Amino acid sequence: MKIGYLGPIGSYSYEAAQKYKKDTDELKESKTIEKVFSSLENGSIDICIVPLENAIQGAVVDTMDTILENRDLNIIDEIVLDVHHMLMSKTKDSTIAKIYSHSQALEQCRTYLNEKFADVEKIPVSSTSYAASLAQKESDTACICNAICKDLYNLEIVSDNIQDMKDNKTRFIVLSKSKNIRETKKTSIVFSTKDEPGALYKILGMFSIAEINLTKIESRPAKTKLGDYIFFVDLEGDEKDSKIKLTLENIANLCDEFRILGSY
Amino acid sequence: MKIGYLGPIGSYSYEAAQKYKKDTDELKESKTIEKVFSSLENGSIDICIVPLENAIQGAVVDTMDTILENRDLNIIDEIVLDVHHMLMSKTKDSTIAKIYSHSQALEQCRTYLNEKFADVEKIPVSSTSYAASLAQKESDTACICNAICKDLYNLEIVSDNIQDMKDNKTRFIVLSKSKNIRETKKTSIVFSTKDEPGALYKILGMFSIAEINLTKIESRPAKTKLGDYIFFVDLEGDEKDSKIKLTLENIANLCDEFRILGSY
Numbered sequence: 001m002k003i004g005y006l007g008p009i010g011s012y013s014y015e016a017a018q019k020y021k022k023d024t025d026e027l028k029e030s031k032t033i034e035k036v037f038s039s040l041e042n043g044s045i046d047i048c049i050v051p052l053e054n055a056i057q058g059a060v061v062d063t064m065d066t067i068l069e070n071r072d073l074n075i076i077d078e079i080v081l082d083v084h085h086m087l088m089s090k091t092k093d094s095t096i097a098k099i100y101s102h103s104q105a106l107e108q109c110r111t112y113l114n115e116k117f118a119d120v121e122k123i124p125v126s127s128t129s130y131a132a133s134l135a136q137k138e139s140d141t142a143c144i145c146n147a148i149c150k151d152l153y154n155l156e157i158v159s160d161n162i163q164d165m166k167d168n169k170t171r172f173i174v175l176s177k178s179k180n181i182r183e184t185k186k187t188s189i190v191f192s193t194k195d196e197p198g199a200l201y202k203i204l205g206m207f208s209i210a211e212i213n214l215t216k217i218e219s220r221p222a223k224t225k226l227g228d229y230i231f232f233v234d235l236e237g238d239e240k241d242s243k244i245k246l247t248l249e250n251i252a253n254l255c256d257e258f259r260i261l262g263s264y
Numbered sequence: 265m266k267i268g269y270l271g272p273i274g275s276y277s278y279e280a281a282q283k284y285k286k287d288t289d290e291l292k293e294s295k296t297i298e299k300v301f302s303s304l305e306n307g308s309i310d311i312c313i314v315p316l317e318n319a320i321q322g323a324v325v326d327t328m329d330t331i332l333e334n335r336d337l338n339i340i341d342e343i344v345l346d347v348h349h350m351l352m353s354k355t356k357d358s359t360i361a362k363i364y365s366h367s368q369a370l371e372q373c374r375t376y377l378n379e380k381f382a383d384v385e386k387i388p389v390s391s392t393s394y395a396a397s398l399a400q401k402e403s404d405t406a407c408i409c410n411a412i413c414k415d416l417y418n419l420e421i422v423s424d425n426i427q428d429m430k431d432n433k434t435r436f437i438v439l440s441k442s443k444n445i446r447e448t449k450k451t452s453i454v455f456s457t458k459d460e461p462g463a464l465y466k467i468l469g470m471f472s473i474a475e476i477n478l479t480k481i482e483s484r485p486a487k488t489k490l491g492d493y494i495f496f497v498d499l500e501g502d503e504k505d506s507k508i509k510l511t512l513e514n515i516a517n518l519c520d521e522f523r524i525l526g527s528y
Contacts (some may be wrong), residue, residue: 053489169490204465226319226433
């Protein structure tokens with residue numbers, strides 16, 4: 001099976017893909033999250049692994065928005081990864097005039113960067129591993145990346161575990177064009193409520209009456225007008241379960257838009 | 265009165281500040297949202313204007329997180345601005361090898377950029393007006409910014425109204441160390457629910473019973489563990505109104521953390 005991920009080699013997505021892949025699987029990198037998705041669309045990969053949310057920084061907006069735009073994709077699994085950021089440079093004691101990383105990693109290390117490098121330029125790039133490749137080439141430059149990049153890009157560690165929250169995790173999802181057949185424990189849905197008072201309250205009430213536990217509720221702008229939201233909800237149980245199936249059908253009737261993203 | 269905003273001159277925050285200021289007020293720019301907040305903290309400005317959310321891109325994470333960290337700041341007003349992004353360059357027909365803008369603006373123009381400039385490097389910088397100042401200096405470079413920057417930075421328009429959504433708006437808030445005394449129409453609160461099933465449902469129920477309309481509900485990670493959320497809620501009415509005061513007191517008892525951000 002061909003598995004797509006946000007590269008280059010050494011990124012956190014690569015780490016998640018390594019954790020997920022079986023011996024016979026082949027990894028295939030893309031430069032942006034959008035290119036990962038288009039590879040899945042055009043069939044050059046079978047499944048893809050993309051970051052969905054981080055404990056410090058929250059939603060990965062690119063992923064959420066691209067899922068919304070691609071109606072035929074399904075979540076078939078998830079991977080939760082410990083994320084320990086490190087500051088690395090070509091030589092441990094070099095001056096640091098700029099720091100490259102993915103914008104999410106820069107934001108996850110906000111406190112450390114403000115304390116130690118308040119006046120140093122922070123440059124967001126497409127991935128942490130691409131940042132590492134830049135730090136390898138340029139002088140007076142550091143990057144924020146994971147442990148794997150040290151040997152891959154021949155870097156030295158300036159500082160370890162620099163993120164705001166020591167127990168930092170990122171949740172990745174595995175997407176496919178086909179749905180899961182196996183029995184699963186969790187279902188993700190997305191919906192927009194009708195524009196009437198208490199619409200979200202009614203929907204949460206239907207979950208409550210059916211005794212279905214919600215493990216996540218998160219909002220995104222609906223891109224129709226300011227103040228309209230789409231809700232991403234995770235619930236315990238499989239969409240094939242009859243109680244869940246019925247409840248979701250009833251809830252769909254209360255929504256403007258409703259979609260099951262997958263059970264896994 | 266001294267009003268702080270995210271500069272340099274020509275940014276959308278500058279446009280919002282211009283719209284808000286009275287003749288006797290003085291504008292004072294800062295380079296980052298955090299520096300705007302610290303100016304307010306140390307008293308070198310009286311109030312500040314910062315972006316809170318955009319119709320396409322959603323929450324301005326920096327602002328939301330910094331409000332959470334500064335317990336003594338209050339929202340005293342809001343400004344909603346039409347946001348029409350333009351692609352500008354030193355000369356209209358120059359080759360474009362890179363495009364500078366604020367990350368929010370780049371993301372708001374994602375469809376246009378993917379269609380016309382898929383392989384051109386997009387470089388996120390601290391503000392749209394700083395991007396304009398870079399496009400003024402560098403060759404083969406464009407920026408995404410607002411109409412004001414054209415004359416300020418001596419640029420030519422390559423393409424107009426390039427954001428994904430034609431009716432694009434950004435909501436700015438005005439923050440102060442003191443609360444509003446005047447009668448107001450809207451109250452913003454932030455809370456985290458206790459970790460028990462149906463906690464959010466119960467809270468929404470108390471608003472519903474009291475017939476208090478919610479105009480916004482949005483989640484942010486609580487930065488405690490993955491899956492814990494903080495909710496930002498806007499409701500109709502003034503926190504000094506007795507019904508609202510009582511309902512909010514009851515809701516506070518159901519929450520781990522609860523704070524009124526201000527009425528305006």
